Amino acid sequence: MTADLLIRNARPFGGPVKDLLIRDGRFVAADCPRPVAEIDATGHVALPGLVEAHTHLDKTLVGMDWFENRVGPTRNDRILADRNAKRELGINARRQSARQILQTLAHGVLSIRSHVDVDTEIGIANVEGVLETREAMRDLVDVQIVAFPQSGMLPREGTLELMDAALKAGADIVGGIDPATIERDPVRHLDAIFALADRHGKPVDIHLHEPGDLGAYCLELIVERTRALSLQGQVMVSHAYCLGTLDAPRQSALIGQLAAERIAVMTVGSPSAPALPLRLMRQCGLTVASGSDGIQGTWEPFGNGDMLERAKYLAQRNGMTNDVDLEESARICTFGGAEGIGLGGYGLSEGCFGDLVLVPARTLAEAVALTPHRRTVIRRGRVVVNGGELAGDLPAIE
Amino acid sequence: MTADLLIRNARPFGGPVKDLLIRDGRFVAADCPRPVAEIDATGHVALPGLVEAHTHLDKTLVGMDWFENRVGPTRNDRILADRNAKRELGINARRQSARQILQTLAHGVLSIRSHVDVDTEIGIANVEGVLETREAMRDLVDVQIVAFPQSGMLPREGTLELMDAALKAGADIVGGIDPATIERDPVRHLDAIFALADRHGKPVDIHLHEPGDLGAYCLELIVERTRALSLQGQVMVSHAYCLGTLDAPRQSALIGQLAAERIAVMTVGSPSAPALPLRLMRQCGLTVASGSDGIQGTWEPFGNGDMLERAKYLAQRNGMTNDVDLEESARICTFGGAEGIGLGGYGLSEGCFGDLVLVPARTLAEAVALTPHRRTVIRRGRVVVNGGELAGDLPAIE
Structure with missing residues (x-):
């Protein structure tokens, strides 16, 4: 299981800016005191996977x-x-x-x-x-x-x-x-x-x-x-x-x-x-x-x-x-x-799987209308795509 | 007027690979001996503007x-x-x-x-x-x-x-x-x-x-x-x-x-x-x-x-x-x-204005189907966009 990950300043589904914490692969309340790795989403829209x-x-x-x-x-x-x-x-x-x-x-x-x-x-x-x-x-x-x-x-x-x-x-x-x-x-x-x-x-x-x-x-x-x-x-x-x-x-x-x-x-x-x-x-x-x-x-x-x-x-x-x-x-x-x-545990609420996509857009409508490509993708608390680039440790295609 | 520009290995409108020469802002026969600046289009599709x-x-x-x-x-x-x-x-x-x-x-x-x-x-x-x-x-x-x-x-x-x-x-x-x-x-x-x-x-x-x-x-x-x-x-x-x-x-x-x-x-x-x-x-x-x-x-x-x-x-x-x-x-x-x-002088033939777009695709159909974004754009023999990036000397927007 990956370490905790705190995503600061995200807009879940285009809503108000908030912090999201992923622990043991699931979203949990973001007010816990334990030190964690952090990402600053700088107000970007956060979508579930x-x-x-x-x-x-x-x-x-x-x-x-x-x-x-x-x-x-x-x-x-x-x-x-x-x-x-x-x-x-x-x-x-x-x-x-x-x-x-x-x-x-x-x-x-x-x-x-x-x-x-x-x-x-x-x-x-x-x-x-x-x-x-x-x-x-x-x-x-x-x-x-x-x-x-x-x-x-x-x-x-x-x-x-x-x-x-x-x-x-x-x-x-x-x-x-x-x-x-x-x-x-x-x-x-x-x-x-x-x-x-x-x-x-x-x-x-x-x-x-x-x-x-x-x-x-x-x-x-x-x-x-x-x-x-x-x-x-x-x-x-x-x-x-x-x-x-x-x-x-x-x-x-x-x-x-x-x-x-x-x-x-x-x-x-x-x-x-x-x-x-x-x-x-x-x-x-x-x-x-x-x-x-x-x-x-x-x-x-x-x-x-x-x-x-x-x-x-x-x-x-x-x-x-x-x-x-x-x-x-x-x-x-x-x-x-x-x-x-029929997916279980889907969404950005506490208890759901810690999966999300950060889209560089100011609102959800803008994200849809302009579909910006430099996204950051997190799966179970692990960053698998950073600013549009796949992480280096993914399985290779033979 | 810009200097001559030779574009090697382009596929005009998806056709066979050839060289294109722009002189004094227009396409001319590519067999002239004068030394010129060169671009290697590496087989990319060349479209007119x-x-x-x-x-x-x-x-x-x-x-x-x-x-x-x-x-x-x-x-x-x-x-x-x-x-x-x-x-x-x-x-x-x-x-x-x-x-x-x-x-x-x-x-x-x-x-x-x-x-x-x-x-x-x-x-x-x-x-x-x-x-x-x-x-x-x-x-x-x-x-x-x-x-x-x-x-x-x-x-x-x-x-x-x-x-x-x-x-x-x-x-x-x-x-x-x-x-x-x-x-x-x-x-x-x-x-x-x-x-x-x-x-x-x-x-x-x-x-x-x-x-x-x-x-x-x-x-x-x-x-x-x-x-x-x-x-x-x-x-x-x-x-x-x-x-x-x-x-x-x-x-x-x-x-x-x-x-x-x-x-x-x-x-x-x-x-x-x-x-x-x-x-x-x-x-x-x-x-x-x-x-x-x-x-x-x-x-x-x-x-x-x-x-x-x-x-x-x-x-x-x-x-x-x-x-x-x-x-x-x-x-x-x-x-x-x-x-x-009603544009005059349009196209990739000799005599036409020296305007073209190099699209990183193997065929014209692929260029349309996948619309790759890292294009090189040439206007009257001047490179104004290189691999998707605007040239540095373009007019600023105030």
């Missing part, structure tokens, strides 16, 4: 040769290109996940939920690779692994059994994928993944790109199964674009149903996909998390994994410019993410 | 106290807040324009078209302020000034006369604003600004947020007046959101009419406004430019004025992930902007 609630650690090309993207426009084009790339580019899930983790650690990302491909070509090799990285990086970041049938489950026989094997090997969450447009049988797909989750006692996280009324129908099926299996607080729907395109009464009703079953929604705020009604979702008490999705991969060349920049994108996608709205965007990328992926 | 085709230099709050944004959601709320802020915050147009220019110079922005407010409260003071800055910064950046009736022209008597005075004082372009929703009389507004442009022999640039069919109607009125006054190549429409929401036949027809009169369109690719059909616009031969719009002001807290990042936003808003599409986005923020605002 940023939460990456949806990415694909096993597929980033960070640090590899430039991938010339000539992939076609459909989701199936992309899935195929993605599967080919794993083979042809020799993407090493262990090494690539480590690269992304260190890159996003510099931004202050301390908790990650990653979907990891499971399919009949690679089996569970990517899950094993990310498990290795998780172990090597365990003192830096929490990683949750979703066993994710990217190439389809029902159409590719043996995938469900591989997902089962992935869970036995250490994956934490059962992944699902477009039950209608990819799986071609929403009831059978959802029945299978909920049964798998029930058998392992694991949460569920479903990629749901299905549009409009088809998406709404799939959401209803998810609600029904969450209720039947008493999985309240254990289910996340990722993307859920349909929520952005339904008419207002339908939208409200469906959001109300999701909230009632404590089903969380993850949105990346993509500029080219329907915008989710963030204000309405908040008013209805829905848990909203966010993520980068894949960064620098064959799907998209973009992305740096900075979840504070992600808060800015969420605000911009929704046309939000007020300080209050920017603060809510920051909340989605911190507390919302933590609740959505 | 980035073009900011639409911003508001007089209203940025860069370097000032944080503005707590509590402004209401409508355009009129924002115009009112904006006018109040000029008075209450004491925004100094001369100082603020200089701050934004130096900030964006570091990204490689070497040409700027700025709308500058003219209204019955401040008169032409902001135009005079930006004119002063333009003179002080003339060796660093080209600045075009649009006399812009932000608070409305027809509803506020005396504004047209102030715009006339602004043009006499040195403004370059006649600005227009939503002819229907703000001006309440599209024909009279457009007749007045086109007459003013005709009288002064100046181009026109119109803010057009009008939605759907109303916007299309206003575009038709603009086409008619451009044709009648033979102003082909002299008219830009900024935003033109309506182009993103018309049905396909109407969209194509209108884009064809704009292209026929060589009316350029400026889009910022806002994530919360309709996306313009960039591929179709390109196929129809329309000139497309881009801009940051206001950065860090009372309208929006966001923005850093980086026009390479803007190219990324354009691609993201259109769901473009292919290398070819990213290259086209880069073209909009360089050559498209130059054509749209």
Whole structure:
């Protein structure tokens, strides 16, 4: 366990300046007399660790040769290109996940939920690779692994059994994928993944790109199964674009149903996909998390994994410019993410884990709007990033 | 005039590695024997100077106290807040324009078209302020000034006369604003600004947020007046959101009419406004430019004025992930902007002005996707930014 650390003059979540003390890896009252190491935060905004609630650690090309993207426009084009790339580019899930983790650690990302491909070509090799990285990086970041049938489950026989094997090997969450447009049988797909989750006692996280009324129908099926299996607080729907395109009464009703079953929604705020009604979702008490999705991969060349920049994108996608709205965007990328992926001991209060990110900004809204990069990141009382630079004693990437 | 400068191992617009020579402020053949100063670009991508085709230099709050944004959601709320802020915050147009220019110079922005407010409260003071800055910064950046009736022209008597005075004082372009929703009389507004442009022999640039069919109607009125006054190549429409929401036949027809009169369109690719059909616009031969719009002001807290990042936003808003599409986005923020605002001597060919930006990327698509920040910027053969740092001999901001 690291020594005590006192952070002077920080603004927790943009509030009034105060001192924060971390002892034995957790925040404690800052009035204790024991001598401690000190950092002067000089009034910077202190956030709890940023939460990456949806990415694909096993597929980033960070640090590899430039991938010339000539992939076609459909989701199936992309899935195929993605599967080919794993083979042809020799993407090493262990090494690539480590690269992304260190890159996003510099931004202050301390908790990650990653979907990891499971399919009949690679089996569970990517899950094993990310498990290795998780172990090597365990003192830096929490990683949750979703066993994710990217190439389809029902159409590719043996995938469900591989997902089962992935869970036995250490994956934490059962992944699902477009039950209608990819799986071609929403009831059978959802029945299978909920049964798998029930058998392992694991949460569920479903990629749901299905549009409009088809998406709404799939959401209803998810609600029904969450209720039947008493999985309240254990289910996340990722993307859920349909929520952005339904008419207002339908939208409200469906959001109300999701909230009632404590089903969380993850949105990346993509500029080219329907915008989710963030204000309405908040008013209805829905848990909203966010993520980068894949960064620098064959799907998209973009992305740096900075979840504070992600808060800015969420605000911009929704046309939000007020300080209050920017603060809510920051909340989605911190507390919302933590609740959505079920983190314990999260926050800046006494008793919580001693994790925080100091952002050189005068207010929380400024932190979101300008996303300054020279941040200091503390994990369990240990400074792991200082002014944007990774500490020298972190694990190397081989 | 600066000495000769040889830039070795650059990739002009992402093409094969070559050397570039600047003599007497212009690119010349790189095979001359005279000894010269040298830079090794180490294979980095060389872009011509980035073009900011639409911003508001007089209203940025860069370097000032944080503005707590509590402004209401409508355009009129924002115009009112904006006018109040000029008075209450004491925004100094001369100082603020200089701050934004130096900030964006570091990204490689070497040409700027700025709308500058003219209204019955401040008169032409902001135009005079930006004119002063333009003179002080003339060796660093080209600045075009649009006399812009932000608070409305027809509803506020005396504004047209102030715009006339602004043009006499040195403004370059006649600005227009939503002819229907703000001006309440599209024909009279457009007749007045086109007459003013005709009288002064100046181009026109119109803010057009009008939605759907109303916007299309206003575009038709603009086409008619451009044709009648033979102003082909002299008219830009900024935003033109309506182009993103018309049905396909109407969209194509209108884009064809704009292209026929060589009316350029400026889009910022806002994530919360309709996306313009960039591929179709390109196929129809329309000139497309881009801009940051206001950065860090009372309208929006966001923005850093980086026009390479803007190219990324354009691609993201259109769901473009292919290398070819990213290259086209880069073209909009360089050559498209130059054509749209009518720059002469623009480009990396022999005879063009010796302006370029070296971006540490392996391909043009990578430059757009990752927007690396440690750029080197050369203006007329002089290094004004080195690895992201402004040169020491630039004009100070008082």
